[in-house]
Amino acid sequence: MTRLAQRKELLLFPVSIAGGLALWEMGSRLVPSSLLPPPSAVAMRLLELTADGSLPLALLSSLQHMVIGYLIAVALAVPIGILLGRSPSAATALEPVLNALYAIPPVAFVPFLIVWFGLYMEGRIALVVAMCFFEILINVHQGVKNIDRGLIETAVSFGSRGVPFYRMVILPASMPFIFTGLRVGMGRAVNAMITAELFFAAVNLGEMLKNTGNAFDTASMFAIIVTVSVFGLVCQEGVRQAERLALPWHHREAP
Amino acid sequence: MTTLRKWVLRFGGIASVLVVWEIAGQILGENLFAPPSLVIADYVEMAQEYNLFHELAGSLRQLSLGYLGGCVAGILLGAAMGRSRIVDGLLQPWVSMMFATSIASLVPLFIIFFGFGLAFRVAIVFISAIWYVLLNTYHGARGIDVDLIQTARAFDASRSQTFFKVLLPALYPYILAGMRNGLAHAIRAMVIAEMYVIIGFGGIVYNAGLEVTTAPLIGVLLTVMVVGVILTEALKWLGRKTAPWYEMRQAG
Numbered sequence: 001m002t003r004l005a006q007r008k009e010l011l012l013f014p015v016s017i018a019g020g021l022a023l024w025e026m027g028s029r030l031v032p033s034s035l036l037p038p039p040s041a042v043a044m045r046l047l048e049l050t051a052d053g054s055l056p057l058a059l060l061s062s063l064q065h066m067v068i069g070y071l072i073a074v075a076l077a078v079p080i081g082i083l084l085g086r087s088p089s090a091a092t093a094l095e096p097v098l099n100a101l102y103a104i105p106p107v108a109f110v111p112f113l114i115v116w117f118g119l120y121m122e123g124r125i126a127l128v129v130a131m132c133f134f135e136i137l138i139n140v141h142q143g144v145k146n147i148d149r150g151l152i153e154t155a156v157s158f159g160s161r162g163v164p165f166y167r168m169v170i171l172p173a174s175m176p177f178i179f180t181g182l183r184v185g186m187g188r189a190v191n192a193m194i195t196a197e198l199f200f201a202a203v204n205l206g207e208m209l210k211n212t213g214n215a216f217d218t219a220s221m222f223a224i225i226v227t228v229s230v231f232g233l234v235c236q237e238g239v240r241q242a243e244r245l246a247l248p249w250h251h252r253e254a255p
Numbered sequence: 256m257t258t259l260r261k262w263v264l265r266f267g268g269i270a271s272v273l274v275v276w277e278i279a280g281q282i283l284g285e286n287l288f289a290p291p292s293l294v295i296a297d298y299v300e301m302a303q304e305y306n307l308f309h310e311l312a313g314s315l316r317q318l319s320l321g322y323l324g325g326c327v328a329g330i331l332l333g334a335a336m337g338r339s340r341i342v343d344g345l346l347q348p349w350v351s352m353m354f355a356t357s358i359a360s361l362v363p364l365f366i367i368f369f370g371f372g373l374a375f376r377v378a379i380v381f382i383s384a385i386w387y388v389l390l391n392t393y394h395g396a397r398g399i400d401v402d403l404i405q406t407a408r409a410f411d412a413s414r415s416q417t418f419f420k421v422l423l424p425a426l427y428p429y430i431l432a433g434m435r436n437g438l439a440h441a442i443r444a445m446v447i448a449e450m451y452v453i454i455g456f457g458g459i460v461y462n463a464g465l466e467v468t469t470a471p472l473i474g475v476l477l478t479v480m481v482v483g484v485i486l487t488e489a490l491k492w493l494g495r496k497t498a499p500w501y502e503m504r505q506a507g
Contacts, residue, residue: 012340012341012344012345013344013348015344015345016344016345016346016347016348016349017348019345020348020349035367035368036368088256089256089260089264092256092261092264092265092268093264093265093267093268094268095265095268096265096268096269097268097269097272099484100480100484101480103439103479103480103483103484103487104476104479104480104483105442105443105445105446105447105479105483106443107359107443107446107447107450108446108450108457108460108475108476108479109476110450110464111460111461111463111464111465111472112464112469112472112473112476114464115286115287115464115469116287187355190355190357191357191358191359194357194359194360195357195359195360195447198359198360198362198363198451199359199450199451209360209363210363213363213364213366213367216367218364218367221363221364221367222364224360225356225357225360225361225364226352228356228357228360229352229353229355229356229357230352230355232355232356232357233351233352233355236355
């Protein structure tokens with residue numbers, strides 16, 4: 001790409017944001033503001049909710065079940081993914097069952113999770129685990145399955161096996177895929193965070209969203225939804241940066 | 256691995272999961288985790304009580320409206336973004352933003368926009384399916400062989416001819432992959448929306464969850480699982496039938 005084209009693309013970003021906001025502003029003039037609030041009203045509400053501390057506080061409380069659920073999902077999915085990737089027999093035996101479970105919408109498990117874990121923290125954590133587990137597992141499994149055979153055969157022919165084989169060959173070779181799984185799973189975790197708060201007992205951000213919805217306060221709803229989306233993007237970018245730091249040898253174009 | 260060994264492993268895997276489930280179910284009891292034997296015994300009665308298949312058919316009809324709309328919009332936008340840097344630059348920030356947005360968080364907002372009826376469910380499914388189709392089409396369109404387009408231009412093909420006769424067939428495998436992704440998310444979105452307002456199939460999931468025994472709930476979950484697998488396989492079959500070169504390219 002020429003430098004001129006690159007500069008043009010950089011220029012397009014603010015144009016896109018400004019143009020989209022202008023369209024939104026115009027659109028909001030055509031309908032009652034309680035239905036579609038103008039972006040200026042959403043920005044104002046976002047500032048208010050941030051200034052009085054309610055939005056940051058709710059987000060901070062929401063983080064608890066998100067982080068715990070995400071860590072449990074990672075701790076389960078990464079080893080199982082490596083195992084499935086290394087053992088074609090295990091993968092063949094478990095794939096039909098895993099695919100079948102994956103076909104069930106995670107939210108449909110909520111009544112079940114309520115029976116097992118209750119309406120509060122434990123239930124929310126369980127939903128976060130259910131929603132991230134498969135995304136991480138699939139990425140790790142596919143990655144480990146496709147590790148360069150030459151790499152494995154060289155290590156094996158030099159007598160590498162057991163724990164050192166996994167620690168020094170399989171794990172480093174799978175790291176890029178594990179990170180992809182971590183990043184995709186992080187997106188799902190943020191998603192699950194707000195989903196759990198809407199489908200179990202409403203608390204934190206979910207409670208705010210429900211209450212503002214009942215009051216037809218769409219400006220606040222937009223403010224909350226945008227906050228969660230941006231938070232999700234920031235978290236995923238965080239994992240990408242962590243990958244760049246942890247695996248400096250692995251250069252890859254961001255998808 | 257031989258084909259026989261594969262099938263033995265597959266059946267062994269499914270059979271042992273069923274056995275473990277049965278034993279766990281017997282120990283934990285039907286209030287916590289109904290065993291498969293009970294789920295099957297209860298299934299017909301549950302399906303009649305909740306009018307399961309009627310509701311499911313109704314939900315799937317609404318799903319197909321939103322899903323097909325999302326596919327068409329996703330293909331058009333994705334192709335436009337993939338072929339034009341300007342369109343790409345203009346839409347990309349908003350698409351990334353929407354792609355990261357949780358469907359569940361949109362549900363309360365969409366209720367205010369559209370009410371509880373047909374439009375609400377169609378809109379939720381539409382907004383959940385479109386981005387997967389769009390992004391796959393977009394990546395396909397970006398990587399498309401420039402010679403194809405230039406040959407079409409050299410032969411004086413019009414813009415619409417180039418789109419329908421050259422671009423669309425070349426993008427077909429990517430579109431199908433996107434549609435498969437989108438379908439899984441469309442089904443999830445349908446269940447999310449319906450569970451939230453307790454109507455249709457999702458409403459059955461909610462109501463079955465209120466019963467003391469978990470047998471009906473597990474029956475409902477198995478139903479949506481089978482439907483999801485059948486629809487996904489149908490799309491795969493359609494892909495193999497209409498674009499056999501795609502499977503070969505994937506395998507190679």
